Amino acid sequence: MTLMNFPTVYSVTEAEINLDKLLEEITLTSSGAAAIFTGVVRGVTKRGEERRTAYLEYEAYVPMAEAKMKQVADEIRERWNSVEGIAIVQRIGKLYPKTPTILIACTAAHRDTGVFEAARYGIDRLKEIVPIWKKEVGENGETWIEGEYIPASGD
Amino acid sequence: MTLMNFPTVYSVTEAEINLDKLLEEITLTSSGAAAIFTGVVRGVTKRGEERRTAYLEYEAYVPMAEAKMKQVADEIRERWNSVEGIAIVQRIGKLYPKTPTILIACTAAHRDTGVFEAARYGIDRLKEIVPIWKKEVGENGETWIEGEYIPASGD
Amino acid sequence: MNQIKILFFASIRDKVGTKSAEMNIPNGMTVSQLKEKLGEQYPQLKDALKSTLVSVNREYAFDDAFIPADAELALFPPVSGG
């Protein structure tokens, strides 16, 4: 967790994600808009073969994960200089359906200068490069879910 | 405030906006993604001539405002059938800088089926057709802020 | 005659000086005819009326619309919530 002139807050945590508190931490007096994305554990997945999930078990390589979160925030700032505050949180541990597991939030003065695009870019990048994995526990036992992205130089 | 098969929650309220609670209300067991937008009172506005705001005073034509929120939710569902839950809240009264004033949140199974676009569409439409006004109180006294959108047939 | 209720909001209310009014209008009156009548009754509204929005029974209403019996109207400036 780091605070700069423009706040950048990031962490891997076992604690519940508190959206209101995170939004407050990245809201400046010049901020008028916040775009927030959260991922949630699905109990039922219909894409592909329909399946039910009892819970997900997340694990992280914490110090590298936090460094990669910082990198994603830096990439956002390079691309959208309108972005003021950035919050990135990944919750780990045993997480049940309907639980928020990941959050990315970006604030800006106005809503039309890239704040939605910044949050969207952020969640896509987090899912590519942050070393976190989840094991799905459901009707067919335990399965590690593996991503598809293969990092390249600069990731 | 209304609950359907797919939850649609909307209200004009003087109470603090609780993001975590609203997200919970629109998360189904099939939901895996939520895109949320919140507007915040700016204390300093730099677009145009720079100005400072002490507070904003919001008022609403409540029954019509809630009907128009419902209409925006219906328009979202017509355009993105991937959207599961929708929450729309406008806070009114005397609101100080850094306070969230409006929220729109949409949930969906996955993040790549329009949930960001749905939230973006929603906030744009809310600002066009929901009968709510704000008076800005700052260094130059009180000024009613007026929108630019002129509704047409069907709005 | 047709009795209607008119609500005023934001800068329009400030100009009129009241939150609402009850009025008797002829049957078959249109929104633009009502605006004209209100311009006479509240001369301070005249300049604002061109950009004033009108709702009838909580739906946006346009100049040619007829005002139904017992309608709830509202007059207000372009919206600025958010």
Place this chain on the structure above:
Amino acid sequence: MNQIKILFFASIRDKVGTKSAEMNIPNGMTVSQLKEKLGEQYPQLKDALKSTLVSVNREYAFDDAFIPADAELALFPPVSGG
């Protein structure tokens, strides 16, 4: 010789059966040479190694990279957070 620490995560850890290992490697060893060595030491890893990601000192590292002294390495499958 160069002493390194290797961390294993997720399905790779399950296959190896341990969270971490310390190893002595020759100076100037590359990531691909290390993978080969690990494939010999943990035959159960062999099939997975092609798609295994490697980090050196918490940055992604690729086949031709040299492993520096006292490095902290990690081996893991493509990430799946979110």
